[in-house]
Amino acid sequence: MLFSIDLGFKSFVVRMANPHEPHFLKPLLPGFHSGITIPLGFFSKHIERKTNQKTWKLRSDASDKIWEVIQEGMRLTGGWKDFATANDLRIGDIVIFKHEGDMVFHVTPFGPSCCEIQYTDPDINKEEADAGDADENEITHIASSSRMI
Template structure:
């Protein structure tokens, strides 16, 4: 660790720390069932021009299934509706996307109470 002193503040820097996890959150507004818009800053910093494909793989704690969702410009489109329905997402929920690998995102849904949604059992998708 290195301690940098600036004025009366001391900042500790852990040189062995892991790189910052990349993530974003998005509140679900009316119309979210059709597509989900990726925040502009996250898109321009971490997605635009840095990937070869336009398919995102989504995972969650609610199911062992992975979801293939198509990105069109700044929107998640084909496959998003099925993901949202399978997770019973609703207006007012918030979803957090955490980048886990090359276009693989772990999605954690939170309800309007700002608590993560507790599923009574693993979702079974037919």
């Protein structure tokens, strides 16, 4: 939903979250890397017979990249493993999918503690490690750490 604010000397266009954007959550169980099943209620109400498009576009706060994932029936398969790996998803995480329209979904992962996973910028971690006396292995490990709960 868009609306504008006119302050007389300056105007702004503001995008508000649409309270009607449907969501679903998915707990990640063993084997989730091979694909996940879309909940029947969500699929029936928001996907089935609403679109012929079989490619979902997933985005998250972990990066600016938009991932294309293939829907096969009620499952997300092709491209899902790449998305899960890039977002450091793990067994026990809970993932919320918010449908933003046109088969674009914002994905928000929560860790086993039920807190949203906060991603750090790997480049910032590498710069901090470079400033210290860490050896090359420590720098690689620190740079690859991408999530904090």
